Amino acid sequence: MATDTKPKRGVGRALLAGVERIHETLDSYGLVPTVTNGIALLFVVWTLFPVYWMVSGSLRTRSDLLATPPKLVSTALTVGNYPELFAQRPAFYEFLFNSVVVTVGSTALAVLLGTAATYGFVNYEFPYDLGRFHLPFLVLTTRFLPPIVTVIPLYVIFDTANLLNTRLGLVLAYAAFNIPFVVWMLKGFFAELPDSIVEAAVLDGHTELGAFFKIVLPMVRPGLIAATIFTVINAWNELLFAVILTSNTEAQTLPVALATFKTAYAIQWELLTVAGTIAMAPVLLFAFLVREKLLRGFTMGAVR
């Protein structure tokens, strides 16, 4: 611990000192719990209100939703907007289907290839120290490369490879973008496994491949689940690649449909809120079910 008595200078420290003074003042009036709980409540309302507004909007009539001043709570709820969206824009069935296919396909591919590569580089020796060179490369690629950099040449490449406007094209592109992410989430898990595990399994009569599937994979299951969760969310939400590499209902996903929903006249908010809710609902439900893992995933790499 530092021995000098004066705190060092710096913006951060000055800020902390300011916060500390406010804290002491509040403390002397016994107001600390009131203020902290108040701020927490404000944070909750600020975070949830926009979501509430869209979901409740999907259950209102247009005039009710766009009333001035806004009606925070509606008394005339209706589910009629939901069938209306699909009646007016039947393509939404296809957008939904494309989104599901692309998400599932790219997640499976990314997790499979990413897991195998991470295990390979962590556990085997390579000539010329390839492992040392490739693992950081695998990890760094997407974390720093802005996707717009690759998507423009990729459009030209897809054009010649007949991959434009196909679900397969999106599956491959999303898998490519998520592999480094999977590696980033998994490498800690694999590095923590003792080296002797595979050797012991081999002595027990497993093949090396068998040991990988039967012994190693179950041991890194938490990492696999976390990587899968994040890949699913990334793929379901992606817009840039989808909007550039697809052009009609053959392969367009929900985010593309949402981003190009506006007609030449006006936004049909009563229907757009339905579409938005449909795009949000699966990830929100999914996130709620795996919230512990998600929380750990977001803060992982940070705290471990």
Next chain:
Amino acid sequence: MSHYSETVGGGRYERVLLWVEDHLRWILTLPALAVLAAFFIYPVGRALVLSLYQFDTGGRQFVALENYVAILTAGAFWQSLWITAKFMFFAVSLEVGLGIAIAFVLNSKVRFRGLIQTIGLVPLVISPTVVALLWQLLYQNGGVLDSLVTPLTNGPVPWLSDPSIALYALVLPDVWQMTPLVTLIVLAGLQSVPDHVQEAAMMDGAGRMRRLVDVTLPYIKELVVLVLILRVIGTMRVFAKVFVLTRGGPAKSTEVISMAMYREAFSYGNYGRASTMALLLLLIALAITYAFATVSEVEF
């Protein structure tokens, strides 16, 4: 090389298995590397080639370095970089500042902390496209935000149609979505400070302020650098929010770099120019990466 070469012999199946075992390291790693090469290295190489051509209705024409000269000497590229930098500055400082502040608040004795953390996940898992729509609805003329600010502004605010406001109207949804990321990461760091360390410092007679600086701060310093990096990178690639809310307008006031490249390629069909911009952006991204990698010890 494998231990099996000697122990397993015989049939066809065994021979295949043997081959797999012997080449396992390559079988495991090469597919991923091949995909990455096809989707990262090859496109960058292709961009290098494309950047030497001019595209127009007649096809493409070799122009050597003309695209580079044109982009670097015209104002539009620098303008979009400047807009991106402004977006980055306001979004990142608000997200990191607010995020840390809220983390400290939640780390004190707050009720329902677990529930609040779960709620913090909500914006993070929603598609940026949907986030943009959430805010577009709030920005409606006479809508929720207008009615909130009416006492101050005497009337509706042209959030997305005034060139002097629109960029800030894009910052707000990003702050809404990403502040919880900072909060969750920093809060996890704060909660990893062991109680006994705090208590020991207290026994030593360290005041709250000293404990904060000498005990707590070292635990979160690295995390603050990490979220800073994550958000700098994240805001540099902002696209969906701009695409949905303003398409770079009004009067190009929100034309961030990715929007400018999108327009160059897909509105004007000039893949050469767009590829040139892509490569210049790649250089900038590499420079930022290098800068962060040298000043921080955060591992990615």
